Amino acid sequence: MHTMLIRSKFPGLLRSVVRAAGCLALLATSASYADELDLNLNDDAARLTYAWPISSRNLRLDAGWLHHQDKGNVIHAGMHLVGDASSANQPLIGGLGGKVFFIDPDGVDADATVLALGGFLRYTLPRYNRVNVYGHLYFAPDVLAFGDGDRYTDIEARIGYNVLRDADIYIGMRYSNIEFDPVGDVTMDNGLHAGIQLRF
Numbered sequence: 001m002h003t004m005l006i007r008s009k010f011p012g013l014l015r016s017v018v019r020a021a022g023c024l025a026l027l028a029t030s031a032s033y034a035d036e037l038d039l040n041l042n043d044d045a046a047r048l049t050y051a052w053p054i055s056s057r058n059l060r061l062d063a064g065w066l067h068h069q070d071k072g073n074v075i076h077a078g079m080h081l082v083g084d085a086s087s088a089n090q091p092l093i094g095g096l097g098g099k100v101f102f103i104d105p106d107g108v109d110a111d112a113t114v115l116a117l118g119g120f121l122r123y124t125l126p127r128y129n130r131v132n133v134y135g136h137l138y139f140a141p142d143v144l145a146f147g148d149g150d151r152y153t154d155i156e157a158r159i160g161y162n163v164l165r166d167a168d169i170y171i172g173m174r175y176s177n178i179e180f181d182p183v184g185d186v187t188m189d190n191g192l193h194a195g196i197q198l199r200f
Helices: 002-009 011-027
Strands: 036-041 045-053 059-068 072-084 092-105 112-124 131-140 145-147 149-164 167-180 184-199
Touching: 036 167, 045 184, 059 184, 072 184, 092 131, 092 149, 092 184, 112 149, 112 167, 131 167
Parallel strands: none
Antiparallel strands: 036 045, 036 184, 045 059, 059 072, 072 092, 092 112, 112 131, 112 145, 131 149, 145 149, 149 167, 167 184
């Protein structure tokens, strides 16, 4: 009985997890180890992201899950071309690519799958190389939104501190918003969070 209730409540969410896992398995045939594990949270929401490179190429895959206890769930799978975005004296690393997001809000009879294009930048301060600044932006217009969605925006900014060689702590701010037709805007998360990023 409990299993039937779960399946009836989250059919789209379960289908999205299976599809994302299948896509990533096909793309990552040559990748065999984790690169980054990232977890951030506040009182209401948590996001877990796992990223890894594809062989020796400058391609990176990632998958993640944002859960808000009042707003619902956002699952994503992404691929980026990553590289230096500046000279050695200006340590700026960037990534361009896209992510497939599945958005399943609570309290709304709607869900959406979107293909959002965008990227991220990470800047390490030269004089204080334990301090870094990171930001990402992804946007899916109406033409790349499917299901009940019209458009989706995901923005995040953070400042981090390198506690260990392969571990950062950070404070950030996130804005995740989906527009449904005819429901209107639904903000999945908006506010501050604290996090940790581990590199393997």
